[in-house]
Amino acid sequence: MLKARPTQNAEKIVTLLKAAGETTRLRLLALLAEGELSVKDFTEILGQSQPRISRHLKLLVDAQLVTRHAEGAWAYFRLADRGAGRALNDWLFEIVDLATPELRRDREKLAAVREAHREQANAYFAKIAGDWDKLRSLHAPDSAVEAAIVEMAGGGEGRLMLDLGTGTGRMLELLADRYEYAIGIDSSREMLAIARAKVDAAGLGNVQVRLRDITDIGDHAGSADLVIIHQVLHYFDDPAAALIPAAESLAPGGVLLVVDFAPHNLEFLRTEQAHRRLGLSDEQMNVWARAAGLEVEKVHRFPSGHDGGLTVCLWRLERRA
Ligand SMILES: C[S@@+](CC[C@H](N)C(=O)[O-])C[C@H]1O[C@@H](n2cnc3c(N)ncnc32)[C@H](O)[C@@H]1O
CATH class of the missing domain: 3.40.50.150 (Vaccinia Virus protein VP39)
Structure with a gap:
């Protein structure tokens, strides 16, 4: 039996596909499959400028593939957890080979960025423990x-x-x-x-x-x-x-x-x-x-x-x- 999926009109589907159908944006989506990230994280990982990354993220948010949460001067992004955006993301991660060298390198850089944040926190706690x-x-x-x-x-x-x-x-x-x-x-x-x-x-x-x-x-x-x-x-x-x-x-x-x-x-x-x-x-x-x-x-x-x-x-x- 076919699994019930959220349906959308054709125009919306085209918007979704266009948003996901670009190399940088596909890289951003693949990174978001690893968890929430800020614009700053993306610029460090992809080595692209902040305005450029923000433009790509805006398209993903407008297409409802990604949600945005503003926090002070920063914003955090995560994959949509419902609707057609979620369905398309799920399907993408079924068919995209995450072992592709560029996507693998992105994940390695993400691990390094997260490790650097952990080290910062550890240094802070070492200092204030007493x-x-x-x-x-x-x-x-x-x-x-x-x-x-x-x-x-x-x-x-x-x-x-x-x-x-x-x-x-x-x-x-x-x-x-x-x-x-x-x-x-x-x-x-x-x-x-x-x-x-x-x-x-x-x-x-x-x-x-x-x-x-x-x-x-x-x-x-x-x-x-x-x-x-x-x-x-x-x-x-x-x-x-x-x-x-x-x-x-x-x-x-x-x-x-x-x-x-x-x-x-x-x-x-x-x-x-x-x-x-x-x-x-x-x-x-x-x-x-x-x-x-x-x-x-x-x-x-x-x-x-x-x-x-x-x-x-x-x-x-x-x-x-
Ligand atoms: C603000 S202190 C709170 C300590 C305690 N729960 C309290 O309320 O007094 C945060 C603690 O979380 C620890 N911590 C932060 N990230 C962690 C992680 N990924 N794994 C283990 N401990 C972590 C820090 O080392 C620190 O001791």
Whole structure:
């Protein structure tokens, strides 16, 4: 039986095909199959000027093959996740040989660009590790957020909790006694050294910390009753890249809690504090959750209480029915 696909009138299909039917734009689409990217990422990878890349992206957005999300002075792009644009993209990736030398080189450059961003973030955390516990309370009304985390984390009968991007281990301290085992994962040696000392001092014998990237779920597939990602996703170019493995690590009925900033315009957080994303919107969270097979069940918001301050959001995600 033929699979039902979204249909469009012939004129729209011609627009879609024209938009995709050009070498640079096909390269942009192939790169977007790897996740969300900014104009700056594309210029670095393709070595073409910003106005040129922006013109190509505009055509892709107008044809609804790609969506655009403005964030302060930057804009991020991702493949359409619905409609005829999605259907055409899916079909393209079935028939385009991604091993073609030019497309392979683009992906290698993308990996290098992402590695450079990770190194920047790592250098930042190595520098501030000793001050993080002081700094983190400046970012958010801690006690209110933590009370809501405890409430949303639920009953506490779970076996395993994963704290992705544990930093100095505050979430482990807050929640570990509700779990049989708790594991904190982080890519910063310096942050983990503090977390380890804290866990030892508190005598938390059920807690371990592990040095690795949070996208590497190791042997935790399908095993975590609670996964928490607290103030980490804004360091990712493509937060969906972290949510997909996090979702895979959930046990049946498991819950993923994400805590991060609401959208803001504080550009200096990019230049001075290694942020990649200027906050996360509910709309984006819904798209990323869907891509990871999850849905947003609840959202809490915690405004900073002073002008120009950052609002913290807490999203509870569960597997889609
Ligand atoms: C702002 S701190 C938050 C730490 C902790 N969750 C808290 O709220 O106190 C962000 C942490 O995420 C870690 N991190 C960022 N990207 C990561 C990645 N790809 N893999 C593992 N850890 C990462 C950093 O090393 C840092 O310790």
